Amino acid sequence: MKKILVILPAYNESGNIGATINDLKSLDFAFDIVVVNDASTDTTAQEALKAGARVLSLPVNLGIGGAVQTGLLYALRNGYDIATQVDGDGQHDAQYLKVILAPILAEQADIVVGSRFIGPFQGWQSSAVRRIGIRFFAWLISGLTGYAVSDPTSGFRAFNAKAIKVFADDYPQDFPEPESIMSAKRFGFRLLEVPVQMRRRIHGHSSIRYFNTLYYMIKVTIAILLNMLKKTKRS
């Protein structure tokens, strides 16, 4: 039996977090849930505790990268075999947790990314402007890494023990979703995309706003290219 942790990074998600945790808890297999409360100013932490999750409260806001890394550190310290990242805003359908876990359990991949742009499922696929951005980065990252990536901004992911160990120590902070795929290549991980369905968020605002303007597109492109030149820190 593999020890599985679900990491829910959350910043001011009091309206979504409870339902997200309850959705996860209705699944028919065992795992622990840890909410990384990224210095929320609302009642996210209380709602998460009430719903029965463990809560790690960051004293200052670190952003999504720092929050996910906190969850990975927790997974490493507590000896989990698999960690999954599910966004705390309810965009990710808990039903698909099994789908992103499957290739890790079958030892076919070190990292699995859930993509809303492949496969038979057709859920919500983001706004038109963002889809153009996502398509550009999918093309760029696929070309640079050789992975078949269609949804580089997806935060619906699973990591095996090897990936947990490396990313707990060295996880990109600026634009973590696309950049971590570049890091995965540098660290020599096997990365696989699986089809998932996503929903439009119910409450609040998206934490990933960096795909909306040309300025950010250029910045993310530079970050991705620079990531390739980074020294590989192997632990």
Added chain:
Amino acid sequence: MNVRLLSILLASVFFLIIIDLVRREKLTFKYAAGWLGITLLGILLAVFDKFLSGFAAKLGFQLTSNFIFFTVSCGLISLSLILTIFLGQQNSRNDRMAQKIALLENELQKIKR
């Protein structure tokens, strides 16, 4: 008042201000050492200004003042780059500490329960 005297005076004032900052523990010696060196160099070059203008001419600067502006701006650009590097280091240290605090707090809650 001539320029030379003004330069010596200003550099000396800076020198004294830095020593006072270290004395009042507003500046650590690690960072003060460089500043003290720069002010001393300023005083020395103002005193031996013949050397400075000779050196500038040898490098091909038509005016000594151009040489001074050039050197100072290069120095300031390097300094701001170094400060940005420090800032980045401090940032990642802070992030790391915040993560450890969150984990420790969680452990503490578990013990308390």
